[in-house]
Amino acid sequence: MGFFSFLVPFVVLRLVLSRTTFAVVDSIRPSESMRDNTSLVSIEGSFELGFFSPGTSKNRYLGIWYKKIPVQTVIWVANRCEPINVSSGSLTINSTGNLVLSGQNKKVVWSTSSLKQARQPLVQLLDNGNLVLRDEKDENTENYLWESFNDPTDTIMPGMKFGWDLRSGLTRRLSTWKSFNDPCNGNFSFRIEFDERHHTYPELIIRKGSAKFHRLGPWNGISFSGIPYLMPNPVFDYRFVYNDDEVYYIYNLKNPVISRVVMHQTTTVLDRMVWMETKKIWEPFHTSIAVAVCDEYGYCGANSKCDIRTNPICHCLLGFEPKIKQNWNEMYWSEGCVRKSPLSCSDKEKDEFTRFSGLKVPDTQYTWVNKSMNLEECRAKCLSNCSCMAYTNLDISEKGSGCVVWFGDLFDIQGFQSGGQDLYIRMPASEIAPKLNYEKARTYLKVKVERAVMIIAILVGLAGGIILVSFYILTRRYFYGTSNFSKRYKSQDEELELPLFNLHTISTATNNFSENNKLGEGGFGPVYKGMLEGGQEIAVKRLSMCSVQGANEFKNEIKLIAKLQHRNLVKIFGYCIHREEKLLIYEYMSNKSLDYFIFDERQDKLLEWSTRFRIVCGIAKGLLYLHHDSRLRIVHRDLKASNVLLDEHMNPKISDFGLARTFGGDQIEGNTNKVVGTYGYMAPEYAFNGLFSIKSDVFSFGILMLEIVSGKKSRHIYDENNGLNLTGLAWTLMKEGKAFELIDDCLLRDPHESMEEALRCIHIGLLCVQRKPIDRPNMSSVILMLSGEKVLPRPKPPAYFTNTDLWEDHSPYATPLSCNTSITTVEAR
Template structure:
C-alpha cells in the first residue's frame, strides 16, 4: 500500500469518526453517537443529558440533570428499570428516525416510537429540560415527533403538562424512584384521574401502590379545592385546561433565574415543590402533601369531615351518624357515617339540600359534570336521580358556573379555615327541619351572647378608661390635653431622665439633623447608649406621625430594622429613644471619598442584602404589610459591625389582609428616591419602596447622590446614566472609583447594577417584589430579565424650584412634603 492510499484511508477514517462522535452540543443527529462519558448540554447551560450512576449503585442510566447544581439532581431517566451494568451504553438515532439506547453487544435497552418518520431526524435537549425528537426539515421547530415531557419520571418541570392528551390517549403521570440508588418505579404514582366516557370530574390523585394516598381535590376554576394556598405568587403562573381534547395542569416560571421543581418521592411528604436556594446550596420545600392527618385519603371514612383544629379530628356530617358508634368512639373512623333519616327519593318535594362551606370537595370518582348548567339547573338534575347525594358549581369564578353532582357516599372531605368551597348535600325533609330549628336556636344564642358581650364590654371599657386615665395622669403627661394620647405599648421615659442622658440635649452630643428634628447621643444611668430623636415643633411630623412611628416600630422585630427602646411625651416634647448606632448612617460613608474607601465591595454588598431582607420583612413577613415611603441612605443606620438597620418610620403606612397599595393626597418623602407614580399621583405600594431601594442600590455602587446628579450631567439622572451605560456595554464606568480594585467582584457588581435598574423601571408592574430581589441577589449565576427604561430618565424642571402642590401639579389636589435635609 502506497503512502497516498494510506493518507486517503486515514482522512476517510477521520471524517467518519467526526460524523459518528459528538462534540459539546445540545443536538444529536443521524449517524452520531452519544457515548458514556459524553453529554448534551442545553443552549443556555441549564440542563445536561448523559449517563450517570445513582447513589451507591454501579448501574448506568441515561438521564437529564441540572448542570450547575451540585449533587446531580436528576429530573428524567430513559431506562428507569433497564440499567446498563457497564460503560458500553450509547444513544443514537436509528434508520427509522427513532432514538435507541444501546447496551452490551449493541442490544437495544430503550427506544422511542414515533408514528411519523422524519426526513432529517434531530434530537435536541432544550433549556427547559425537555429532550425532543423532531424533523430538522420542519419549519415548525415545536412540532415534536417525541418528547421526554410526555413521559415524566419523578419530576414536574416548568412547561410540562401533567394530565391527559385525549386525542392521543396519552396520560402523563409521575412516579417515585424505588430508592436513591434505583430510579425504577417506586410505590407512589401521581396522575389526573378522569373518565371522558362517563364525564367524571377530573382531579389529581396520589396513589401508594393500588390504594389512594392523597387528593388535591378537583379543579374549581381558581385552584384545586383541597389547596386553598394555591394562589398567584411571585414564582410561577399556573393553569388547568379542561377541554374535549386535553385535561392537564401546567405551570411556567415568571423569572428564569428561579429554579423550582415538583417531585414525587418515597417519603411521608410524597409530593413536594422544591426551590433551589443558591446562597445556602439547598433545595428548600415550598409546599408538601400530604401536609397533615386530614390530607390522608379517607381519614374519616364516608360522609364525615376532617377538621384539624378539633379533637377528635373527625366528625359526621350534619344529618349523618357513625355507622359503628363503638368504633367511632375508639377513634376508628374507617367505617364512616350513615344517614340518620332515609331520603324520600321518589317524592322529590320532601328532599332538600344543606349548604356546607369551606370544604375540600369529596372524591370525584363517582361524579357527573356539565360545564354549561347553572346552579339552579344543577340542583334539579341532582333531585331527579335517586343516587345523587350532592352538587356544586364546577367553576367558582365570578358568580359561579357549571354543574358537578356526586353519586353514593361522600369520601375524603376536610374543612379549611378559609379558601374552601361550598357543597350542597342532599337531606331528608326531617333533617332539613332540624337544621332550620338548630339555626334558629343558634341565631338566638348568638344575639343574646352579643348583647351580653356588649354590656360586659362597655363595663370593661369604662373600667379601663378610668384606670388608664389615672395611670396616664400620674406617669406620662403633664399637659392640658390629658386623655387624648394612647398607650403606645413601649417603656415611657421621663423627660428629665432623657435630658440628663443627653447632657440637656447638648450640641456636643448631637449626631445629626433629620427631616423631623435633631438626633442626640445619650447614656442612660445603667450605661446603655441610646440615640434620641427629638421631634421639632416646626417639623412636618405631628402627633399622628409620631404615634405611627412608635406603634409600627414597637411591633417590628428584625435584625435589619432599628430597635426602639422607648418614647417620651411631655407637653410639646415628643421623643423617640432608639438603640445607638456607633457608625452613623450609610450616607456618611458612600458619599464621601475618604470614608468610602473604608467600605469595600463585600461590605457594600452585605449592606445591600441586609437592606433588601429588612424590606422583605416589612412587605411580606411582618404581621402587617408595611410601606416605608422614605427609604434613603440617611435612613439606613450602621451598627458596630457595620450591619444595616432601616430606621425612621414616621411616614410608613401599614396594610392588613391582601391590600397591596394605597393612595394619598399628601405626598411625603425625599426627592430623588420617590417613585414616579407616588410623586405625581399619590399612589404608593410595595413597588414604590422597591423603586427607592433601586435608587439606594445604585447610590451604593456609584458613590453618587441621586439628588442633584443631573446638574453635573446635562440633565441626565443617576438612573438614566446607569441605564445608558449598561445599554452601551460600559456599565463598569458607573462604579465608584473606590471600588475599581474589586476585580474579583466585578461580575457581582455589574449584576447588582442590573438588579437596581430592574427596581427603578417606570411601571410598578415591571418592578420585581422584594422576595424576587432577594432571590436575585442570592441567585448567583441565574439569568436576569432585561430592564425597561427607568422612571426619571432625564431631569425636568418639575422639581426644580417648587415644593408645593399648587405649583408642582396645578391640575391635582395633592400636597407635597419633600424632605431635603439628610444628615443624622
C-alpha cells in the same frame, strides 16, 4: 514501522478532539451515536444528556440533568428499570427513525415508539430540558414525533403539560424513585385521574401502590380543591386546561429563577424546589405539598369531615351519625358515618340541600359533570335523581359556573381555615328546621321581640358598670404587662408564680403575630419570635383555639415549668390569658429544634459527633432532673426530637410540658384513659394500656438516642423485606455484629474514639427500648452508661421490632385508639 509510530499520536489526538467536539453538541443524527463517555448539551448550556450512576450505585442510566448547577440534579431517566451494568451504553437512531438505547452486547434496554417515521430524523436536547425527536425537514420545528416531556419520571418542568392528551390517549404521570440509588418506579405515583366516558371530574391523585394515598382534589377555576393555598405568586404562573382534547396542568416561570416540581421517594410529598444560587442549594418554595393526617385519603371514612383545627379531628356531616358509635368514641373513625334519617325522594315531602363552606370537595369517582349549567339548574338536576347526594359549581371563579353532582357516599372531605369550596349536601326534610305557619310565626316573633326588649333593658342598665370595671381591669393589666417582665402579677391564680403579660405587649413584640416572625407550628399551635421593649428576645407559643391542649393542659404547663430550674430545660418568662387567647412566653432558642438538624440531609452534616453526644448527655441530665431531682417527680410523656430545642451553643433544652404528669412521694406509675403523645416514641404499655411512668420516658429517650446516632426517623421502614423499623434495624445489626452500619454516614469521618461512643449509644438505646418497663434502666444508670462507668448488659428484643410487632402480645381490643398524635412539629423557638 517508524511511519506508523509517527502516525498513531496524531490519530489519537484527532479522536480526542473529535470526542470533545461531539460532547458539546445538542443533537444527533442517524449516522451518529452518543456513547457512555460523551453527552449532549443544550444550545445555551442549561441541560445535559448523558450517562450517570445515582448515589452509590455502579449501574449506568441515561438521563438529563442541569448543566450549570454544581449539585447533579437529574430531571429525567430513560432506562429507569433497565440499568446498564458496564460503561457500554450507546444512544442511536435506528432504521425506523426511533431513538434506541443499547447496553452490553448491543442489547436494547430502552427505545421510543413514534408511529410516524421522519424523512430526516433528528434528536435534540432543548434548553427547557426536553429531549425531542423530530423531522429535520419539517418547517415546524415544534412538531415533535416524540419528547421526554411526554414521559416524565419524578419531575414536572416549566412548560411541561402534566395530564392527558385525549386525542392520542397519552397520559403524563410521575412516580418516585425506588431509592436514592435506584431510579426505577417507586411505591408512590402522581397523576390526573378522570373518566372521559362517564363525565367524571378530573382531579390530582397520589397513589401508594394501587391504593389512593392523597387526593389534591379537582380544579375549581382558582386552584385545586385540596390545595386552596395555591395562589398567584412572583415565581411562577399556572393554569389548568380541561376541554374535549386535553386535560392538563402547566406552569411557567415569571422570573429568571430555576425551579422544578419533584416527587420525593422517601417523604411522599410534592416539593416545588427553587435553586438558591447564593447558597448553592435547592430550597422548597411555599407551595410544597406535604401529607398530614387529614390529607391521608379517607382518614375519617364516608360522609364525614376531617379538620385538623378541631378536637377530635373527625366529625360526621350534619344529618349523619357514626356507623359504629363505639369506634368513634374510641377515636377510630375509618368506618365513617351513615344518615340519621333516610331521604324521602318524593314529591310529597321533598328533600332539601344544606350548604357547607370551606371544604375540599369529596372524591369525584362517582360524579356527573356539565359545563353549561348554572347552580340552580345543578340543584334541580341533583334533586331529580334519588341517588344524587350533593352538588356544587364546576368553576367557582367570578360568579361560578358549571355543575358537578355526586352519587352515593361522600368520601374524603376536608375542612380548611380559609379558601376551600361550597358543597350542597342533600338532607331529608326531617333534618331541616320545620317551617312555621303564618300565625305561629307571628306569635313566635312577638314573644321573641318582647324577650329581646327586656334583655336589652337589663343590659343597658348594666353597661355602665361593666364598662367601668373593664376599663379598670384593662388599665391594670396594661400597667403590669408593659413593666419589667420579671415583676409578678398578683392575680387570682397566685400558684402560677409567673408574670402575666397583656396581649398588646406580646402582639407588639411579635409584630402582630406576623408570618415573618413565625418559627413553626406544633400540635398545640404556632410559635412566634418576638422582642420585648428592653431588647429581650422571646418565643411565644400561641395556643390554637382548636388545639388539643385546653385550659387545664395550658395551666399545667405553666405550673410545671415555673417550678423547674435546670440548664437542660427551657425557661419560661411568663404567660398571657386574654379571652380565648392563651400564650406562653419562653426564652428564644436560636438554633431551632433537634429534628431540624438530624433529619435533614444538608443540616445533619453540621452536627459532628461531639455535638451529638453532648446533646444526648444534656437530654439525659434534663430527664434525670425531672424524674429524681426536681421538687416534683415529673413524667414528660412527649419527649421527641421536635421537643428538644437548641440554644446558640447547641446545648439541648427539653420543652413542651403540656402533657407532663407529676407524681408525689414514692409513686412511680400512673394510668390514664386518654393516651396522648406521638407514635414512634410512646412505650407499648402506655400506647396500649395508658400506663405511664419514668420508664415510659426512658423508652422515648432510647428512641431519640437511636435517631440522633443514625439520622433516621423511628417510624420509617428501613428493610422492606422484613418490615424493620429503626429499633428492629438496630437490633438486627447489633445481633449480626454490624451495629456500625446504623451510624449516620456523615459521622463516619470522625475518629475511632467517637465511633466507640456512637456504638455505646446504640447499645444503650436498645436497653432503653426493651419491651418490659422493668428491663429498662433508669436515667441515673443511663448517665453512668454514657460516661463509660457502667458495664452494659445484653439488651432483650425491643418493642415495635417491626410494623406487625406493634400488635404482638396484646389483646385485639387493646389497640391505641385513643391516642392523639402530634401532627406537625415546631421547628424553632
